[in-house]
Amino acid sequence: MIDIPFGPDSINGQTVSLVLFFIGLLGVVTQRNIFKTIIAINIMDVGAILFLLTVNVSPTSVPPVGSTDMLRMADPLPQALMITAIVIGISVTAVSLTIFISLFRKHGSSDWTKLIHRIESR
Amino acid sequence: MMQLYILVVGPILIATLGYFLPRPLFRVVLLTFQVAQTALAGYLLVIVRSEGVILQQVGGWAPVIGIALRADLLGTTMVFFTTILYLFLFLFSVRKKYTDNMFQFLYIVIQGVTISVFLSQDIFNIYVLIEVMTIMISVLIMWKRDKQALYDGTLYLLINLFAMSFFLLGIGLLYRTLGVLNFQAMEARVTQVADPRSLILPLSFMLTAVSLKAALMPLFSWLPHAHGTPSAPSIVSAVLSGLLVKVGIYLFIRLRDIFSAAMIxxxxxxxxxxxxxxxxxxxxxxxxxxxxxxxxxxxxxxxxxxxxxxxxxxxxxxxxxxxxxxxxxxxxxxxxxxxxxxxxxxxxxxxxxxxxxxxxxxxxxxxxxxxxxxxxxxxxxxxxxxxxxxxxxxxxxxxxxxxxxxxxxxxxxxxxxxxxxxxxxxxxxxxxxxxxxxxxxxxxxxxxxxxxxxxxxxxxxxxxxxxxxxxxxxxxxxxxxxxxxxxxxxxxxxxxxSFFATIRQTRLSFPDMALLVTVFLASLMSWLYYTV
Structure with missing residues (x-):
């Protein structure tokens, strides 16, 4: 019998978020399209945000709303922080896409390596 | 008692309000402001030197829970240096044509944000500030929008966002291990951690991001693009190279000091x-x-x-x-x-x-x-x-x-x-x-x-x-x-x-830089794994 370290139990927020983060990392390293780079960075960000949301949370915890039992309450601090992180994520994506559009209009390519050659040849 | 947040909020408020003023008036306001800011930072330095470290809680939260501002000698010196450099750069650019209201707005807000990084004691707060800084700097790099400025700005923005997602995950891992985000509380809890190896993962993620910010080998490929963009105004290059790259080093010093009890x-x-x-x-x-x-x-x-x-x-x-x-x-x-x-x-x-x-x-x-x-x-x-x-x-x-x-x-x-x-x-x-x-x-x-x-x-x-x-x-x-x-x-x-020409023509594309970041993370992690 082979001992498999991953079972159904290991599909939880923490592992999923780490997997998401590294999928995003793979995307950034392998994709040459700027648009895909922006998406991949976004996936990494989402992975990190999801990871923080799973900190100090167990399946039995209750939302930190009202005067619930302090011991069963999920940790409210990461949740409050992640609202900020999500907002930042949205804004940086918007800025990146805006810049990407003007870059594309200027140089007519969305490929990192092609862009280097076009800038060099000017 | 001096309120530390004035040094942070001052530049941001002045920049926002001044944006609506006519340009000559805004310039006078800015001159007054920069002189006052330098005097204030100098005064802060004198106080910190004579009375010791100042610690203040923003928004009246209990210590450790809220964001704390703390002026110690290192931080205050950096704040004072920031204000002096900004005063010089402002005077330098008085007659430059590119310093319109929008430019000044971005430029002065960066001052406030940088000072805030030097005073803040909350690592998530620092993450937010650095993200804000990244966006504003990339806009300033692209200011004249010609030739390769757009490419350089995009590169700077994306590689920094990429690195900061490492930082965010590092914060998550750290919070899971230590349960606090405040520097002082972190330092105290690091000594109580049973197994110092549990800090390897968060620390290597955070240090990778910080090393990219500080432009260490092999993560410096973005720096010449950002600092050497042909069309970026010279005061932008000056503030980037003189001050903002030091933010990375400053964070490195802080992280190093906090974790010194657990790992060298x-x-x-x-x-x-x-x-x-x-x-x-x-x-x-x-x-x-x-x-x-x-x-x-x-x-x-x-x-x-x-x-x-x-x-x-x-x-x-x-x-x-x-x-x-x-x-x-x-x-x-x-x-x-x-x-x-x-x-x-x-x-x-x-x-x-x-x-x-x-x-x-x-x-x-x-x-x-x-x-x-x-x-x-x-x-x-x-x-x-x-x-x-x-x-x-x-x-x-x-x-x-x-x-x-x-x-x-x-x-x-x-x-x-x-x-x-x-x-x-x-x-x-x-x-x-x-x-x-x-x-x-x-x-x-x-x-x-x-x-x-x-x-x-x-x-x-x-x-x-x-x-x-x-x-x-x-x-x-x-x-x-x-x-x-x-x-x-x-x-x-x-x-x-003649081989120099070959080196000069070698350019790394974005995916290559991202790969180097990953390699750096892996080597730091394995080095820590074998030594700690």
Whole structure:
């Protein structure tokens, strides 16, 4: 019998978020399209945000709303922080896409390596 | 009792309100503001020096839960340096055409955000501030929107966002282990962690992001793009190279101090620092664009600072911190003068600029003072900090400092060639009195900091280090020998080497840089895994 370290139990927020983060990392390293780079960075960000949301949370915890039992309450601090992180994520994506559009209009390519050659040849 | 948040909120409020004022009025408001801000930061330094560390909770939260602002000597010194540099840069740019209200808005908000990074004690708060800073800087890099500025700005924005997602995950991992985000509380809990190995993962993620911010080997590929963009205004390049790259080093110092109880990072970053210094010099020697030479020289100086910080010797440590300020001063000055010279000549090619000292005398003299500072001429500020860094090493290790010094001298001999010779053309543009006086004042500041180094270091860092050795005759001899040896090496070796052109034409694309970040993370993690 082979001992498999991953079972159904290991599909939880923490592992999923780490997997998401590294999928995003793979995307950034392998994709040459700027648009895909922006998406991949976004996936990494989402992975990190999801990871923080799973900190100090167990399946039995209750939302930190009202005067619930302090011991069963999920940790409210990461949740409050992640609202900020999500907002930042949205804004940086918007800025990146805006810049990407003007870059594309200027140089007519969305490929990192092609862009280097076009800038060099000017 | 002085409220620390004034230093942070002040610039942001003034920039926002001033945006709606007519431009001449906004300029007057800004002048008043910059003078007041510098005075306030100086006053803060005096208070912190006499009464000790100031700790304040923002928004009246209980300690550890909310965001705390804390002014200690290191942070306050950096704040004071920020305000002085901004005052200089503001005066420099008074007559520049590009400083419209939108530009000033972005530029001044960065000041507030930087000061906030130096005062904040909350690591998530610092994450937010750095993201804000990244966006604003990328807009400033692209300010003139021509040639490759858009590409450089995009590259800067995306590589920094990419690195900051590492930082965010690092914060998550750290919070899971320690349960706090406040620096002081973290420091206290690190000592109670049962297994220091549980800190490897969060620390390596965070340090990867910080190393990219500080442009260490091999993560510096973005820096020449950002600092050396041909069309970026020179005050933007100056503030980037003089101040903002130091934010990375500052965060490195903080993280290192917090985790010092659990793990020692010295050896790894000593090697990385030495590598950064050497490779920065090599790449600087291959460049022809004057701004790119300066940008790569920043990389090598960052390496030197890291070498001193991680030597484990008190003198070298404080020498490095003094070098952060010194480098900020003379590198900002070098970028400002490079901008003025390039504007006069209409080119940034080092081979086409000759006789600058006759065509733009004041600016050239200031630039030469800065060069004297950076190559460590006796009586200049660079000599003191380099002397202190060097005193931390003996034997074989000391030779690396000699190599770095020799390389820096070589780079700046290449750079200084543009001042001599004959340009054949008389001055075309009108001299700008603000440009002349500000660059001159900064050049003189390089000497003053060199001569008054001991009281300055004693006052700023509350340490008593002996710098007298830097004034001894053997230092003069060593300096003269270095310069004397570097000139023939440059003329008969470096100038003719053809493989430099091959290096110059090699450019890393974004996916390659991202791969290097991953490699750095993996090597840091495995190094920590085998040593801790």
């Amino acid at each position: 990072l010295d050896e790894f970053f000593l090697v990385i620092g030495a590598g950064t210094a050497v490779i920065g010099i090599l790449l600087a020697l291959t460049q022809r664009d004057i701004k790119l030479i300066l940008a790569y020289s920043t990389v090598s100086q960052i390496g030197l600072i890291m070498v001193g910080l991680n030597s484990g010797i008190t003198e070298a440590y404080w020498g490095s911190i003094f070098h952060i300020l010194n480098h900020g001063l003379f590198k900002a000055l070098l970028f400002l003068t490079a901008g003025a010279i390039a504007k006069e000549y209409g080119t940034k090619d080092i081979n086409r600029i000759r006789g600058a000292i006759r065509r733009v005398p004041m600016v050239s003299v200031a630039a030469i003072l800065a060069i004297f500072g950076i190559i460590g001429t006796p009586f200049f500020n660079g000599a003191i900090s380099k002397y202190l860094i060097q005193s931390g090493f003996t034997g074989v290790n000391e030779s690396i400092i000699y190599v770095i010094n020799f390389g820096t001298t070589l780079v700046f001999i290449k750079y200084a060639v543009m001042f001599w010779g004959n340009s054949g053309v008389a001055r075309t543009s009108q001299p700008d009195p603000f440009v002349n006086s500000v660059t001159m004042a900064m050049g003189i500041a390089c000497i003053v900091l060199g001569i008054a180094a001991r009281p300055v270091i004693g006052y700023l860092f509350e340490v008593n280090v002996s710098v007298e050795g830097a004034y001894y005759a053997d230092k003069f001899v060593a300096w003269a020998l270095t310069v004397g040896a570097a000139i023939p090496v440059y003329y008969f070796g470096v100038r003719k080497a």
